[in-house]
Amino acid sequence: MSEESLFEFPCDLPIKVFGKNVDGFKARVVEIFSSHFDASATNEVREQFSRNNGYASLTITVRAETRAQVDALYQELTANDEIMMVL
Numbered sequence: 001m002s003e004e005s006l007f008e009f010p011c012d013l014p015i016k017v018f019g020k021n022v023d024g025f026k027a028r029v030v031e032i033f034s035s036h037f038d039a040s041a042t043n044e045v046r047e048q049f050s051r052n053n054g055y056a057s058l059t060i061t062v063r064a065e066t067r068a069q070v071d072a073l074y075q076e077l078t079a080n081d082e083i084m085m086v087l
Contacts, residue, residue, distance in 0.1 A: 014061040018085040021056040035071040
């Protein structure tokens with residue numbers, strides 16, 4: 001069975017990461033992204049916070065070259081206990 005993808009690679013892919021708004025959360029998420037993508041991919045990180053600032057949402061758009069690259073990123077992000085959700 002062949003794997004089908006909704007994306008045509010390479011492509012720009014926005015990835016949203018949700019977690020508790022604690023010290024170092026953004027830095028740890030950026031570090032994970034940097035291990036899979038060129039450092040310039042993490043130059044623009046859009047942040048949003050919940051009403052009471054208890055939670056943070058980070059959106060980082062990367063230039064994904066392959067599905068395997070995206071899959072590896074998602075696996076590492078979802079394995080991190082500080083990250084609650086990845087879209």
